[in-house]
Amino acid sequence: MIYRGRFAPSPTGPLHAGSLVSALASFLDARAHGGRWIVRVEDVDAPRTVPGAADEILATLEHFGMHSDEPPVWQSARGDAYRAAFERLQATGLIYPCGCTRREIADSLVNAHARHATLAYPGTCRTGLHGKPARAWRLRVPDGDAAVVRFVDRWQGAQTQDLATEVGDFALKRADGLWAYQLAVVVDDADAGITHVVRGADLLDSTARQIYLQQCLGVPTPEYLHVPVVNNGIGEKLSKQTGAAPLDRNAPLDELVEAARHLGIEAPAASLETFYSAATAEWAKRFAR
Numbered sequence: 001m002i003y004r005g006r007f008a009p010s011p012t013g014p015l016h017a018g019s020l021v022s023a024l025a026s027f028l029d030a031r032a033h034g035g036r037w038i039v040r041v042e043d044v045d046a047p048r049t050v051p052g053a054a055d056e057i058l059a060t061l062e063h064f065g066m067h068s069d070e071p072p073v074w075q076s077a078r079g080d081a082y083r084a085a086f087e088r089l090q091a092t093g094l095i096y097p098c099g100c101t102r103r104e105i106a107d108s109l110v111n112a113h114a115r116h117a118t119l120a121y122p123g124t125c126r127t128g129l130h131g132k133p134a135r136a137w138r139l140r141v142p143d144g145d146a147a148v149v150r151f152v153d154r155w156q157g158a159q160t161q162d163l164a165t166e167v168g169d170f171a172l173k174r175a176d177g178l179w180a181y182q183l184a185v186v187v188d189d190a191d192a193g194i195t196h197v198v199r200g201a202d203l204l205d206s207t208a209r210q211i212y213l214q215q216c217l218g219v220p221t222p223e224y225l226h227v228p229v230v231n232n233g234i235g236e237k238l239s240k241q242t243g244a245a246p247l248d249r250n251a252p253l254d255e256l257v258e259a260a261r262h263l264g265i266e267a268p269a270a271s272l273e274t275f276y277s278a279a280t281a282e283w284a285k286r287f288a289r
């Protein structure tokens, strides 16, 4: 096996302590396996993209000693690949247009006496648009046992999700015309030959959808490892929305030592080189036997 991993930041702002943990974990896993590590700029969500943020992220990664082994991939340049995958699914009848607004979905869940406040799409438009204009395009998930996706996460252990009851038919093309994250990430991982996905545990919940989509597209499923997310002082996931501070570009080693500690790794801060070799060795003991 030729290990290929990736770090896939969304350029919605500068890197912070939380995104550094994901970057570092994916980098260490690639190094521990003697593999390649590729950066992908996830700018498919154009309205959320902050001008200049992607270049700043790439510069910070370089400055912190994490160099992409191949030129970074930009999602904004990959529309043709997403369209081709979408059309393949369309040809097999697996996707359908949906005219529901968020409000209508919420209302129909209440009407169905949905006991759990999950946002599983109830499949209203499976049988047609009922005279409404098409908004999003959804992928049909199977019913019954076939909807249950199981996988073993290398950090979090055995996972199970019932796509039918916990997620419902999910959007591949959004109401605003943009490709959905789930489609983009699956097509990108497949085209880049990614064998191992290492990322934050906030995405654990998306993994079953991605595995199902891989099966629909006939592409391999990578190994997954989801690292614990970094929370702020009041238990919220660190993000730009919760006021995460950008990384201190003047103190890369301090920031890296802190990120490693979050992963349960103590590594010396003498130089970037000694830090990375010690951290890689520690990671390898746990995750690359």
Ligand code: GLU
Binding pocket: 007, 008, 009, 010, 042, 185, 198, 199, 203
């Ligand atoms: N772009 C996503 C994020 O920054 C990560 C997606 C992924 O790793 O699959 O949260």
